[in-house]
Amino acid sequence: MSGFLAVLVVVLIFIVIFQIAKASEYVSILKGEKKAREQSNRINGFLLIAFLVLGLIGVYWCNDLLKGKILGESASEQGEGVDTLIYVTLAITGVVFVITQIALFWFAFKYQEKEGRKAFYFPHNNKLEVIWTVIPAIALTILVAFGLKHWFQLTSEAPKDAAVVEVTGKQFNWIFRYPGKDGALGRRDIKNIDPSAGNELGLDWNDPLNKDDFMPTELHLVVGKPVKLIIGSRDVIHDVGLPHFRMKMDAVPGIPTTMWFTPKYTTKQMKEKTGNPDFTYEISCDQMCGSGHYSMRGVIIVETQEEFDKWVAAQKSTYSLTHADTAAPAAPAGEAKADSTQKTVAANIR
Amino acid sequence: MSNEATLHSQQEVMHGAHDHHDHEHHHEDSFISKYVFSMDHKMIAKQFLITGIVWAIIGAFFSVLFRLQLGFPDATFPWLESILGHWAKGGRITAEAYYALVTMHGTILVFFVLTAGLSGTFSNLLIPLQVGARDMASPFMNCLSYWFFFLASLVMMASLFVQTGPASGGWTMYPPLSALGDASIGSKIGVDLWLTSMALFVVSQLLGGLNYISTLLNMRTKGMAMTKMPLTIWSFFFTAVLGVLSFPVLLSGFILLLMDRHAGTSFYLSDIFIAGKALANEGGSAILYQHLFWFLGHPEVYIIILPAMGMVSEVLAVSSRKPIFGYLAMIGSLFAICILAFLVWAHHMFVTGLNPFLGAFFVLLTLLIAVPSAIKVFNWITTIWKGNINFTPASLFSIGFVSTFISGGLTGIWLGNSSIDIHLHDTMFVIAHFHIVMGVSAFFGMFAGIYHWFPKMYGRFMNNTIGYIHFWVTLVGAYLIFWPMHYEGMAGMPRRYYDVSGWASFKQFGGLNEFITIVVILVFAVQLLFVFNFFYSIFKGRKLTTQNPWKATTLEWTTPIHAGHGNWPGEIPEVYRWAYDYSKDGRDFIPQTEPIGPNESAH
Numbered sequence: 001m002s003g004f005l006a007v008l009v010v011v012l013i014f015i016v017i018f019q020i021a022k023a024s025e026y027v028s029i030l031k032g033e034k035k036a037r038e039q040s041n042r043i044n045g046f047l048l049i050a051f052l053v054l055g056l057i058g059v060y061w062c063n064d065l066l067k068g069k070i071l072g073e074s075a076s077e078q079g080e081g082v083d084t085l086i087y088v089t090l091a092i093t094g095v096v097f098v099i100t101q102i103a104l105f106w107f108a109f110k111y112q113e114k115e116g117r118k119a120f121y122f123p124h125n126n127k128l129e130v131i132w133t134v135i136p137a138i139a140l141t142i143l144v145a146f147g148l149k150h151w152f153q154l155t156s157e158a159p160k161d162a163a164v165v166e167v168t169g170k171q172f173n174w175i176f177r178y179p180g181k182d183g184a185l186g187r188r189d190i191k192n193i194d195p196s197a198g199n200e201l202g203l204d205w206n207d208p209l210n211k212d213d214f215m216p217t218e219l220h221l222v223v224g225k226p227v228k229l230i231i232g233s234r235d236v237i238h239d240v241g242l243p244h245f246r247m248k249m250d251a252v253p254g255i256p257t258t259m260w261f262t263p264k265y266t267t268k269q270m271k272e273k274t275g276n277p278d279f280t281y282e283i284s285c286d287q288m289c290g291s292g293h294y295s296m297r298g299v300i301i302v303e304t305q306e307e308f309d310k311w312v313a314a315q316k317s318t319y320s321l322t323h324a325d326t327a328a329p330a331a332p333a334g335e336a337k338a339d340s341t342q343k344t345v346a347a348n349i350r
Numbered sequence: 351m352s353n354e355a356t357l358h359s360q361q362e363v364m365h366g367a368h369d370h371h372d373h374e375h376h377h378e379d380s381f382i383s384k385y386v387f388s389m390d391h392k393m394i395a396k397q398f399l400i401t402g403i404v405w406a407i408i409g410a411f412f413s414v415l416f417r418l419q420l421g422f423p424d425a426t427f428p429w430l431e432s433i434l435g436h437w438a439k440g441g442r443i444t445a446e447a448y449y450a451l452v453t454m455h456g457t458i459l460v461f462f463v464l465t466a467g468l469s470g471t472f473s474n475l476l477i478p479l480q481v482g483a484r485d486m487a488s489p490f491m492n493c494l495s496y497w498f499f500f501l502a503s504l505v506m507m508a509s510l511f512v513q514t515g516p517a518s519g520g521w522t523m524y525p526p527l528s529a530l531g532d533a534s535i536g537s538k539i540g541v542d543l544w545l546t547s548m549a550l551f552v553v554s555q556l557l558g559g560l561n562y563i564s565t566l567l568n569m570r571t572k573g574m575a576m577t578k579m580p581l582t583i584w585s586f587f588f589t590a591v592l593g594v595l596s597f598p599v600l601l602s603g604f605i606l607l608l609m610d611r612h613a614g615t616s617f618y619l620s621d622i623f624i625a626g627k628a629l630a631n632e633g634g635s636a637i638l639y640q641h642l643f644w645f646l647g648h649p650e651v652y653i654i655i656l657p658a659m660g661m662v663s664e665v666l667a668v669s670s671r672k673p674i675f676g677y678l679a680m681i682g683s684l685f686a687i688c689i690l691a692f693l694v695w696a697h698h699m700f701v702t703g704l705n706p707f708l709g710a711f712f713v714l715l716t717l718l719i720a721v722p723s724a725i726k727v728f729n730w731i732t733t734i735w736k737g738n739i740n741f742t743p744a745s746l747f748s749i750g751f752v753s754t755f756i757s758g759g760l761t762g763i764w765l766g767n768s769s770i771d772i773h774l775h776d777t778m779f780v781i782a783h784f785h786i787v788m789g790v791s792a793f794f795g796m797f798a799g800i801y802h803w804f805p806k807m808y809g810r811f812m813n814n815t816i817g818y819i820h821f822w823v824t825l826v827g828a829y830l831i832f833w834p835m836h837y838e839g840m841a842g843m844p845r846r847y848y849d850v851s852g853w854a855s856f857k858q859f860g861g862l863n864e865f866i867t868i869v870v871i872l873v874f875a876v877q878l879l880f881v882f883n884f885f886y887s888i889f890k891g892r893k894l895t896t897q898n899p900w901k902a903t904t905l906e907w908t909t910p911i912h913a914g915h916g917n918w919p920g921e922i923p924e925v926y927r928w929a930y931d932y933s934k935d936g937r938d939f940i941p942q943t944e945p946i947g948p949n950e951s952a953h
Contacts, residue, residue, distance in 0.1 A: 003427075003428075003429045010875060014878075014879060014882070017816065017819065017879065018816070018879075018882070020815065021813045021814075021815035021816045021819075021883075022813070024814075024815045025813060025814070025815065025892065028814075037740070040741065040814065040818070041739075041740060041741050043818075044741035044746060044818065045741065047822060048741075048746075048749070051822075051825070051826070055829065058829075058833075059833070062833060062834055062837075066834060066837040066862070067837075069837060069841060069858045069859065070837055070840040070841040071840070071841050071842060071855070079773075081769065082769055082770060082772065082773050085767065085769050085770055086764070086770055086773075089763060089764050089767065089770065092763075093760040093761070093763055093764070096756075096760060097756065097757065097760055100727060100728075100731065100756050101753060101756060101757075103731050103735075104730075104731050104734075104749065104752055104753055104756070105749075105753070107731060107734045107735045107737075108734055108739060108749050111670070111734060111735065111736055111737045111738065111739055112738075112739050112741065113738050113739055113740045113741075114738070117738045118738065118933060118936075119670060119671040119672045119736065119737045119738040119932065119933040120672065120735075120736035120737070120933070121672070121673065121932070121933045121934050121935075122672065122673070122675060122732070122735075122736065123673040123674075123675065123676075123677065123930065124675060124676045124677065124678070124679070125675075125676075128728075128732070129676050129679050129725070129729075132724065132725060132728040133721060133724075133725055136720060136721050136724040136725075137721050140717045140718070140720055140721065140763070143717060143763065143767060144713060144714055144717050144767070147713055147717075147767035147768065147769050147770070148710050148713060148714075148768075150769035151706060151709065151710065151713065151767075151768045151769045152706060152710070154769060154772065155706035155709075170623075171533065171624075190621045190622065190623050190628045191628045193623045193628060195626075202623070202628075234621070234622070234623045235526065235530075235533060235622055235623060235624045236524075236526045236527040236530070236533050236622075237524055237526065237527065237636055239701065239776065241776070241842065241844060243773070243777075243841065243842020243855055244842075244855070246772065246773040247772065247773075248701045248772050248773065248775055248776075249701055249703065250701050250702045250703060252636050252637060252702065252703065253526060253619075253620060253621050253622050253636060254619075254620025254621040254622075254632075254633075254634065254635070254636070255620075255635065255636070255637065255703060257702075257703035258703075278854055279854065280854045280855075282853060282854060282855050284842065284844050284853070284855070284856075285844070286775065286776040286777070286844045286845075287524075287776060288449070288519060288520040288524070288527065288846045289527060290449075290519075290527060290533055290534040291444075291445040291446045291449060291518075291534060291535070292445065293449070293846060293847070293848070294445070294844075294846075294847040294848040294849055294850070294852075295849075295852060297852065297853065
């Protein structure tokens with residue numbers, strides 16, 4: 001009923017606008033075309049300048065209203081570079097925005113049609129055109145140079161001592177795998193996947209490296225220590241989005257990708273910094289992956305080394321959880337295996 | 351050659367039909383050949399436009415529906431269930447329906463409205479009229495071009511009504527999501543219909559594009575050197591070139607996808623475990639599809655925006671009574687954009703694991719596009735400087751175009767820089783960016799074109815007052831919708847989220863989303879007002895009394911008010927000068943058909 005009424009109101013408004021519009025057409029004929037034209041030019045000229053002024057105030061006001069709702073300081077060392085670049089770009093584009101919008105609307109207002117005004121025949125001016133080709137070119141060169149500097153830093157090889165965690169996307173959640181004590185992830189194959197037996201990733205149990213790998217439900221990271229994520233997917237394309245760390249990387253089935261960063265603040269510190277007791281580092285899926293895309297949420301807990309060690313010690317390996325009946329504790333991987341470990345990890349990455 | 355033939359066969363008709371509207375005596379003017387399978391470029395233009403308008407209403411209505419969900423995730427709207435059935439059980443759109451709506455909104459607006467509806471309409475209408483040709487190089491191909499588009503429309507429309515719903519993997523249709531029916535309900539028959547429709551659409555685009563190119567290269571009237579063409583024609587030329595070179599690549603990508611779906615191939619599939627079993631596909635690359643898609647996908651955004659640029663250049667010059675500033679620079683920048691359009695596609699793929707070294711080149715080339723774009727903006731602003739501007743709805747929309755093109759273009763500099771893109775990729779920032787720069791801007795260009803050339807199409811004017819209301823509400827509304835959306839993206843809020851209330855990092859934008867949705871509904875209502883104005887004015891608008899209502903220099907205004915098939919009743923006029931002699935030597939305007947006088951100053 002209320003929906004029907006709403007439609008009725010809209011239709012009525014339409015009819016009123018239409019009648020006014022028709023009437024104004026008749027009035028303009030009565031008044032004479034010239035007079036009507038002058039009047040409409042005056043009104044629209046005024047509206048243009050009003051739009052410019054109110055628009056610029058609106059831009060300022062909108063920023064005032066919303067700046068507190070964006071993420072604040074980057075929570076990773078690498079993200080600081082991204083933030084700097086954003087500020088530099090904001091400054092340059094902001095200046096251009098204000099100047100060009102003012103010029104556009106001011107000229108439109110100032111040079112509106114007036115009795116007796118003659119337009120200035122000004123087909124081209126090489127000097128002007130060279131100036132406004134060269135200036136943007138210089139500004140953009142600066143931005144490209146800054147941008148690429150950060151880009152190569154962000155995409156560089158992870159430091160040797162970086163922790164390694166595997167993140168795998170599936171419809172619709174994230175699977176994390178830590179390498180365990182041996183520091184190496186074991187082999188896996190999509191064909192071994194057997195969710196009913198707790199083998200979500202298809203780990204190959206014949207590979208001794210797999211015996212101590214564990215798969216928690218949350219991603220735990222150590223503050224101040226670089227971490228490298230080996231990212232993959234077992235069905236469609238997902239994307240590991242880490243807005244607080246300013247990081248993002250697609251999870252593509254069949255093609256592992258990597259990304260590394262260094263968390264700057266623990267979750268606890270962030271709760272204090274933001275004044276929000278519910279603060280959580282979240283992993284969002286940023287690549288459309290199906291009907292549950294919007295709910296593909298992962299949680300990251302950044303903590304101190306001690307807290308992390310305590311947490312690791314409490315973790316049970318996936319092997320021991322899925323092979324409870326055989327009860328054979330995982331044999332730690334020997335030194336001899338170290339070489340093949342490197343190869344496996346390398347194969348995971350490339 | 352065919353120009354001559356058309357000329358010859360049409361001349362008798364035109365002599366007979368000049369002043370009295372007695373078309374019945376000629377067999378070519380039956381209802382079917384005049385209004386349905388017409389070969390008159392002006393009628394085909396109207397067909398493209400009206401089909402585009404119908405699609406635009408549908409596509410925009412879809413956005414209203416999914417904005418309702420995004421703005422009011424907890425509310426229920428019982429009337430939704432009555433139109434969408436089980437897709438909106440209990441009055442709340444399901445996630446599947448939400449994604450189908452988002453996907454269809456994108457597909458419809460990008461391809462059916464802003465490609466077919468925009469360049470299909472105005473290339474058809476203006477190329478023969480402005481270069482001085484009787485019709486297109488091949489009127490029959492032109493007719494086919496529209497009817498392939500119509501077929502594509504029918505198939506796409508049909509896909510909305512199948513049991514499992516239309517395609518719902520996003521308008522980019524990335525595999526494996528789109529390749530596997532088990533991955534999403536929309537990837538069942540919906541994707542097959544989508545691919546079929548798009549294949550027909552590509553055929554339509556190629557038939558049209560080849561026709562536009564050959565017409566404007568071969569059939570210009572005497573004296574119409576390339577450098578005397580209005581900028582509209584230059585922009586349609588580059589648009590057609592982009593389309594002809596890139597649509598086939600898209601089609602090849604689609605064919606591979608179709609084979610992955612039904613022929614058991616593994617072009618895009620590898621290492622996939624879905625619906626409880628591992629697939630046998632191995633060695634394919636999901637990223638390959640993205641390369642093929644964006645090789646069209648990026649030129650596509652210029653296919654959308656270039657015609658708008660051309661029309662805005664023309665309208666601004668006419669309404670400012672000034673020549674367009676830097677005509678050659680305008681052509682040069684169109685050319686530069688056209689070339690660069692082919693070299694930047696991978697900037698959509700910075701976070702796919704692309705080789706960073708390769709990425710660096712795409713950063714450089716992407717930001718390079720800002721230079722020709724900046725030249726165009728400065729030239730438009732200089733065109734209105736010291737002019738004598740008459741604010742018609744067309745010129746207001748042109749000014750609005752420049753404003754939104756600046757706003758959306760500048761955020762492109764953010765996203766083109768790969769380091770910033772890492773943070774903003776696939777967030778609402780991207781939505782805000784491309785809606786302003788190619789959604790709103792392209793629509794503004796299209797509206798400018800419609801208001802400006804409506805008298806040429808129908809011999810009547812559209813209602814100005816409704817035009818002004820349409821412009822002001824749309825301009826203010828567009829900024830209110832998309833400006834604050836940048837902030838959501840800065841917070842990392844991903845695009846294509848059905849509901850953000852479960853996220854600690856994004857739920858603070860609930861109130862903003864409500865506000866945006868309310869503005870969307872208002873702006874949509876005003877677009878309906880425009881549609882009403884359009885159709886009402888076809889039949890009841892104020893009649894045109896002179897051939898050249900805007901006092902423009904170009905050739906289309908030398909044709910009779912109701913030009914028949916063949917455009918000019920007598921000889922095609924000869925052209926002596928460029929299209930922008932406004933306010934030269936103290937004269938308001940000098941038509942292109944006027945010979946250069948002995949004492950005239952050179953420009």
